Amino acid sequence: MILRLSDFRFPDSIARLYPDNPDGPWVLEIGFGDGRFWAEQGTVERSVNYLGVELSGVSLLKAQRRLKASGLSNAHLTKMPAMTLLRSVVPPQSLARIVVNFPDPWPKAGHEEHRLLRRPFFGLAASRLAAGGEVWFTTDHEEYFEFGVREGRESGWFDVELTEPPPATLRTKYALKWKDLGLGAQHAKFKVHSRPVVPGLAVEGDSNDLPHAILTLPSTFDLKDFEKTVVRHGSTTVVLLDAYRAARRDEWAILAHVEEEDLTQEALVAILPKEDGRTLVKLDRFGGVIVTSGIKAAVGAVTNLLEARGATVHTRAY
Ligand SMILES: C[S@@+](CC[C@H](N)C(=O)[O-])C[C@H]1O[C@@H](n2cnc3c(N)ncnc32)[C@H](O)[C@@H]1O
Structure with missing residues (x-):
């Protein structure tokens, strides 16, 4: 189901978002594109509650069609910046996994500050992951991969394992695009070992109490x-x-x-x-x-x- 910003609570809860499966693990995918990853991975992880966040409205509609065709329930999609969702909607210590497949690499020198996988992201992600939770990062971009792994390690909240990506990761739209160009994907799992406190958005009072x-x-x-x-x-x-x-x-x-x-x-x-x-x-x-x-x-x-x-x-x- 597509959720708008105003459909959420700040923070929200698994029980309210997934009333039929409140004890299931909660996975967030950032930048799901046309939704191919979860349309496949979700069929092998049916107990998972899925939330996908994207900036592109066209992608949202494409992904919605794919998830529906795969018969996946317990899946929500939303359009907003990932950091806003993580900070304001996702409660502390609640996610089992955050998946980022082929994030925009911002390859030009001096553009690194636009990348998602920087220390502020890792701090926020660590605060929102449950014990043992993980960030899964896959990219074809060697320099971004090294950068992301370094930022994750130096954040101080994660153990990093460089490993093979799950097969569904290698069949997303961008995975196939880069494969056609002869580029291989690299994958890292960041396992959280300690978690900072990162406060959510300060939402003021009851919404009936309008300023x-x-x-x-x-x-x-x-x-x-x-x-x-x-x-x-x-x-x-x-x-x-x-x-x-x-x-x-x-x-x-x-x-x-x-x-x-x-x-x-x-x-x-x-x-x-x-x-x-x-x-x-x-x-x-x-x-x-x-x-x-x-x-x-x-x-x-x-x-x-x-x-x-x-x-x-x-x-x-x-
Ligand atoms: C290169 S595409 C990869 C799409 C998909 N994961 C795949 O592998 O085919 C990166 C996607 O991330 C989305 N994106 C970029 N920044 C984002 C952000 N801050 N929050 C949510 N999505 C974002 C873009 O709209 C784009 O669809």
Whole structure:
């Protein structure tokens, strides 16, 4: 089943995601491409609960068709950056395995920082693996292989074994592509021996408790001359991108882009007239946004913007 960011809890649990198999081992595949690996491997590991994460929406649909054709239940797919999923959705000490087959190698000098298998990944992965859990890494790219093995070893959380990949790994789309070019795949298993504590996303309160402010706008109020505004709070960046006016009513909405840790969200902050003549500024429910401290900061940034334009703020609840 395809799950959206807003379908998850933060963190989630095996029992909620796989109610028919809550005691089964949980395997995460990062960058599953067209889904060939689990469509084959899943048929020999039917007791496993599978979660696949991808950035490509087209891949998501292809993989969904393959998993369905293989008759695999207990398999979820989602579209988001892997680090966000690992940190925010996967609870500590819960995964039996993390599989990364043929990750993007970022071969150009100076581009290593874009690679997935770096020390921050290994620290986070170690924190989310259960006792004895493993990261399986396969690539055709010799330099990335050496780099990944070194980063995993030097992270200090894993024992590394260089071994043969499971057969299904050698039949993924990219495995076959590189094989046709005469390149061989290398495989490493990183077995976790100790685990750091890596906190998840700070999700604020109940989602019913939406951040808001109440204010009185000046009698002549307009946002026609709105300009993009950037506000930074520590590691959080809020960009107020644009302002929109509702066609029929005296309502506005501001589109905010919020970057925090490894989570990026876009949210609409609504500016709504109340019956008592005051104005409510609140996070709009549109789009299933997760209420984080960054999202609260976006409501705060809109409130501050209105205050700078002459509004009197009565309540700040964010
Ligand atoms: C080279 S392809 C390999 C696909 C597949 N594993 C295979 O062997 O055919 C790498 C895949 O990783 C995905 N990817 C890259 N960065 C990612 C990230 N941060 N989170 C999730 N998926 C990612 C890409 O969209 C792409 O589909």
